[in-house]
Amino acid sequence: MDGNSDMHDAQILIAGGGPASVATAIGLRRLGYTVMLISQPRPFSAVEGVSDRVLQSMKSAGFHQAIKTLAPPSPRNVTWNGLTSAANTEHLIERRLFDEALLQDAETAGVRVIRGRFRHCQAVTDGWQAEAESAAGESISVSGHFLVEARGRAAPAAKTTRVRSSETIALLQRWRGPADTPLAHSAVQSCADGWAWMAQLADGSRYLQLAVDTRITPLPAKNQLTDWCRQRFEQLHQAHAFIKNAEPEGEVYARASTQILCEDLIGENYIRIGDAAMAVDPLSGNGIFQSMSSALQAPAVIHTLLQKPENTALARQFYQARVEGLFYRFARTGRDFCRLEQQWPESEFWASRCHWPDDQPLHLPADPQQVEVARRPVIKNHLIEEADVVVTPDQPLGIWHVNGIELAPVMAQIKEKTQPALKTLTELFGEARGKMLGDWLKGQGLV
Ligand SMILES: Cc1cc2nc3c(=O)[nH]c(=O)nc-3n(C[C@H](O)[C@H](O)[C@H](O)COP(=O)(O)OP(=O)(O)OC[C@H]3O[C@@H](n4cnc5c(N)ncnc54)[C@H](O)[C@@H]3O)c2cc1C
Numbered sequence: 001m002d003g004n005s006d007m008h009d010a011q012i013l014i015a016g017g018g019p020a021s022v023a024t025a026i027g028l029r030r031l032g033y034t035v036m037l038i039s040q041p042r043p044f045s046a047v048e049g050v051s052d053r054v055l056q057s058m059k060s061a062g063f064h065q066a067i068k069t070l071a072p073p074s075p076r077n078v079t080w081n082g083l084t085s086a087a088n089t090e091h092l093i094e095r096r097l098f099d100e101a102l103l104q105d106a107e108t109a110g111v112r113v114i115r116g117r118f119r120h121c122q123a124v125t126d127g128w129q130a131e132a133e134s135a136a137g138e139s140i141s142v143s144g145h146f147l148v149e150a151r152g153r154a155a156p157a158a159k160t161t162r163v164r165s166s167e168t169i170a171l172l173q174r175w176r177g178p179a180d181t182p183l184a185h186s187a188v189q190s191c192a193d194g195w196a197w198m199a200q201l202a203d204g205s206r207y208l209q210l211a212v213d214t215r216i217t218p219l220p221a222k223n224q225l226t227d228w229c230r231q232r233f234e235q236l237h238q239a240h241a242f243i244k245n246a247e248p249e250g251e252v253y254a255r256a257s258t259q260i261l262c263e264d265l266i267g268e269n270y271i272r273i274g275d276a277a278m279a280v281d282p283l284s285g286n287g288i289f290q291s292m293s294s295a296l297q298a299p300a301v302i303h304t305l306l307q308k309p310e311n312t313a314l315a316r317q318f319y320q321a322r323v324e325g326l327f328y329r330f331a332r333t334g335r336d337f338c339r340l341e342q343q344w345p346e347s348e349f350w351a352s353r354c355h356w357p358d359d360q361p362l363h364l365p366a367d368p369q370q371v372e373v374a375r376r377p378v379i380k381n382h383l384i385e386e387a388d389v390v391v392t393p394d395q396p397l398g399i400w401h402v403n404g405i406e407l408a409p410v411m412a413q414i415k416e417k418t419q420p421a422l423k424t425l426t427e428l429f430g431e432a433r434g435k436m437l438g439d440w441l442k443g444q445g446l447v
Contacts, residue, residue, distance in 0.1 A: 010036035013144030015118040016151035020274020020295035027299030044253040049090035065101040077187040155276035165259035177246025179204035189238040315384040318377035366445020421447040
């Protein structure tokens, strides 16, 4: 070791420090692992929005400091297919503040956080050896038994096959104007070759973002991008309130926004989580939610690989199927939203998005005749185990529990008895619980 280099090890090494990384790191600490996380701040300033539901999952993930950086819920105006509505609200997030607070949450949970760049790593006999560079430029050697790749869209993927949607890029420009509204607000508007998202914070800063496909919309030279974006926003009525008396600040930053699913998600001693595993369309406004969804399952998967290697194949199957299922569900939701935009049937931007990833409906119709009980991997006591679950065409991964009730034995009894399902449920759980479960099963089309 030379004078500038430092050596550290942990059971789990995590590259990157966004919401997926920190949710996984805290989950692994709760299981008793030593965890080291290496992250550098994102190189641009961005604002994003999340719903109340995401705020709740952040609370249970242990993001106590991070949620303090979220703005109170603010109105979101949407102009889509020529119609304007203001039904939704969202919490705006300044990502740099949020990401730094996430690292503090990780530290509070006992995670060793190194603020610096994860440079490269290689497999060694008992795990991984990696090189990082601290914010002060010192080189750091780190090692761990298990590697979690959580560098978001920046994660290297050269050796991985990937499913990709039409190429999309979001041109992000910060603007500065008077702090003329006490409440933050945001807006979305579609246009012939893309869509725009705009946000204003209470301090007067504004973030304007235009998503286009550069194969369809040619961009000007870099030094003309700010003017080009200004002209584009001047044509959008939702943008007027954001650019009035305001001026662009700094340069336009291009954020890759193509939807991507990595096919190689998990091995015996590594896993990809969050955007490094699958990145959804920013149009959904659900990226943080989906990245946390894959991350919340990762601790049990990693725990199984390390503590119960005989279940390795099961754990990999569990994770792979869940991430893929989530990706296609988000992709089809985005496709259906694009189908609602019908003002520009000739536009290649919209046409390509109306049929990707496929034409399969978001939900397959429920049919009680197709309900089956099957063995599938589930999370049981923080480990991936096999259990009897109820499988339907729309829920191929299976439903294990509903409100704490194991469903497979209940469905077996309903099938066995030649009486109305509700009668069987009342016999099993009493009137109130039986009715509640009966209503749920009916709503899902299972009975
Ligand atoms: C244009 C655009 C708009 C979006 N808007 C929204 C929105 O409104 N709402 C929403 O919910 N989602 C939105 N998203 C999606 C959201 O940003 C991501 O889905 C989410 O942040 C993914 O979390 P993550 O933890 O997987 O990765 P990230 O949040 O990307 O975290 C990865 C971290 O790793 C760090 N890192 C990268 N490389 C290295 C390295 N070599 N060494 C060390 N650290 C490294 C990065 O700096 C970053 O801090 C948007 C995405 C885009 C592209």
